[in-house]
Amino acid sequence: MQTYRLFIDGEWIDTADYYEVRNPATGEAIATCAVAGESELNAAVEAAQRAFPDWAARSYEERGEILRAVAQGVKARYEEFALVESQQTGRCLRETMAHDVPSTIAVLEYFAGVAPATLGETIPVPGAYLNYTRREPYGVVGAITPWNFPLWLAVIKIAPALAAGNTMVLKPAPTTPLTALMLADVMRQAGAPAGVFNVLTDPTPDVVGDLLTRHPQVQKISFTGSTGVGVRVMQNAATHIAPVSLELGGKSPFIVFADAEFDRALAHALLANYFAQGQMCTAATRIFVEKPLYERFRDAFVQRAQRLQIGDPQDPTTEFATLHKREQLEKTEFYVRTAVEEGAQVLTGGKRITEPPFDKGFYFQPTVLANVQPTMRVACDEIFGPVAMLMPFEGEDEALRLANQTDYGLAAGIWTKDIGKALRLAHQIQAGKVWVNCYNMIPPQAPYGGYKLSGFGRELGLHCLLELYTQVKNVQVDLSPDYFEWFG
Numbered sequence: 225m226q227t228y229r230l231f232i233d234g235e236w237i238d239t240a241d242y243y244e245v246r247n248p249a250t251g252e253a254i255a256t257c258a259v260a261g262e263s264e265l266n267a268a269v270e271a272a273q274r275a276f277p278d279w280a281a282r283s284y285e286e287r288g289e290i291l292r293a294v295a296q297g298v299k300a301r302y303e304e305f306a307l308v309e310s311q312q313t314g315r316c317l318r319e320t321m322a323h324d325v326p327s328t329i330a331v332l333e334y335f336a337g338v339a340p341a342t343l344g345e346t347i348p349v350p351g352a353y354l355n356y357t358r359r360e361p362y363g364v365v366g367a368i369t370p371w372n373f374p375l376w377l378a379v380i381k382i383a384p385a386l387a388a389g390n391t392m393v394l395k396p397a398p399t400t401p402l403t404a405l406m407l408a409d410v411m412r413q414a415g416a417p418a419g420v421f422n423v424l425t426d427p428t429p430d431v432v433g434d435l436l437t438r439h440p441q442v443q444k445i446s447f448t449g450s451t452g453v454g455v456r457v458m459q460n461a462a463t464h465i466a467p468v469s470l471e472l473g474g475k476s477p478f479i480v481f482a483d484a485e486f487d488r489a490l491a492h493a494l495l496a497n498y499f500a501q502g503q504m505c506t507a508a509t510r511i512f513v514e515k516p517l518y519e520r521f522r523d524a525f526v527q528r529a530q531r532l533q534i535g536d537p538q539d540p541t542t543e544f545a546t547l548h549k550r551e552q553l554e555k556t557e558f559y560v561r562t563a564v565e566e567g568a569q570v571l572t573g574g575k576r577i578t579e580p581p582f583d584k585g586f587y588f589q590p591t592v593l594a595n596v597q598p599t600m601r602v603a604c605d606e607i608f609g610p611v612a613m614l615m616p617f618e619g620e621d622e623a624l625r626l627a628n629q630t631d632y633g634l635a636a637g638i639w640t641k642d643i644g645k646a647l648r649l650a651h652q653i654q655a656g657k658v659w660v661n662c663y664n665m666i667p668p669q670a671p672y673g674g675y676k677l678s679g680f681g682r683e684l685g686l687h688c689l690l691e692l693y694t695q696v697k698n699v700q701v702d703l704s705p706d707y708f709e710w711f712g
Contacts, residue, residue, distance in 0.1 A: 226256075228258065228401070231421070232268045232421065242254065242257060242690075243427035245399060245548075248399075251545045251585070255402055257402075257427075258425055264573050265439065266392045268424055270441075272419050274419050275340070276390070276419075280389035287336075287386060288387060294410055294416070297338065300328055301406070302558075304326050305320075306321040306325045311538070313372065313547040314625065315372075315503075316542050316544070316641055317542075319500065324375050331380055333446075335383035336383075337386065342686075344356055352701060352702065356442065357585050357699070358697045358699065359388075359696060360694060361389035362695055364390070365443070366392075366436040366444070367382070367395070368395045368447045369397060369404070371400040372390045378403075380672075381394075381446045381641070382394065382682075388689050388693040392646055393442070395425075395433055398426060398550065400634065403562070404423050405425070421702055432579065437460035437461055438468075440464045441635070446468075446683075447470050448470065449472065454470045469673075469679075471681070472632075472674065473608075473634070473677065474507065474674065475509065475510060475631075476509070476637070477637070479637065479639065480512065480517065480521060480639045481517075482514040484640055484641070485639070488639075489661075491638075492637070492663040492664075497590075501547055502608065502609050504554065506634055510615065512623055513690050515616045518616040522571070529573065544590055550586055555609065556588050559609070559611060560611060571592040572589070572591065572625045573587070573589070573592060594613075615688060620648065620649065623649065623650055624711040627654075632674070633654045633656060635652075635656040638653075638659070640660075656673045657674075671683070
């Protein structure tokens with residue numbers, strides 16, 4: 225079992241207290257991490273402030289070279305990152321190997337190369353003037369990340385923020401800080417200057433997070449997590465008028481028309497609900513199927529859900545593993561029970577898995593519900609568990625109405641061979657990310673973020689560099705030859 229210290233100003237820092245990080249599949253302690261407090265938070269912010277002028281003054285190319293070296297460092301420890309990510313989250317090793325680590329490397333390499341595209345503009349104005357804009361970094365960025373995809377969700381903040389010339393203090397989720405600390409080690413070996421990147425760990429979800437988001441020297445805050453905590457982050461940031469970007473919850477619709485390519489739609493519907501045991505903000509838990517196809521799709525979906533291989537997350541044959549923590553298990557159980565009380569039907573699953581060896585983790589059966597009404601709590605609230613709802617619809621208008629009947633707006637999926645119909649719906653669905661005949665594709669080149677209670681701001685792509693991690697300065701220069709004569 226490894227011991228991890230805080231990473232502040234390029235050094236590993238001990239503290240008086242440590243806490244245990246446990247594998248949710250087994251309950252076993254896999255690491256101990258240092259407990260940060262107010263003094264450590266202040267030290268990290270001060271280190272980031274000191275590092276900022278030199279880091280911001282470096283060229284985009286120089287900062288990009290360091291990010292490329294970080295990508296190579298992650299690649300060199302590929303299997304270690306994948307294994308630790310699986311151990312701390314309880315997610316399948318086959319997922320972390322196939323998605324988390326390669327996606328992390330791709331994000332680092334993308335922002336290393338695209339940062340020089342952070343261009344200003346010249347603006348024609350009346351008179352003999354040169355008017356132009358510059359995009360400049362904010363300074364110290366405070367980033368808070370969740371436990372479901374801890375490495376990738378950290379890097380989609382770290383890479384663009386550092387590429388743009390900011391420095392960062394990262395607060396990972398209490399239960400999944402290990403790959404962020406491993407990344408800090410890679411960052412140091414890659415030549416990142418002291419103070420550019422700092423990591424603080426803490427067993428509580430709020431203490432250091434509140435201190436970070438209230439700190440007057442943190443000039444920009446980036447948060448991924450629940451909508452409720454996102455509200456508190458905004459309130460804290462308002463005390464010193466720090467700009468905030470929020471990537472929050474979701475309740476995504478997955479719309480399958482009768483003319484959809486059946487097998488592909490079915491496979492992606494399963495992936496959209498049971499990848500990471502449904503613990504994704506993009507989870508497409510509301511599956512709307514056009515009536516002529518509904519019964520066939522329902523029966524096939526249930527059969528496929530029943531065949532998912534449940535097991536040890538580290539077993540490469542496992543397709544479905546444990547939920548991350550007891551609170552998620554109890555929350556999932558509550559929503560299924562409530563749905564049944566409100567009239568929904570459990571087609572498969574719906575219960576904890578308690579027989580050995582699953583009794584040591586937080587296992588819950590892949591669950592499919594039918595007879596769900598759009599106003600039921602299970603259809604309105606984000607569950608963050610393996611609960612899919614199948615609902616029939618008739619025609620485009622009803623599909624659109626049902627899709628938008630939610631307070632969230634992160635993502636949506638549309639399945640049809642009629643591209644005109646797909647685009648009509650895509651343009652009217654209130655979501656920041658719409659997939660047509662695919663799902664959960666999040667390339668680093670494309671913006672990612674939500675509408676409504678799913679937050680605001682777009683991570684990834686050039687939008688991220690331009691809108692989240694740089695601010696605009698306007699410069700106007702008088703070019704007239706008689707400038708001084710105007711003032712006598």
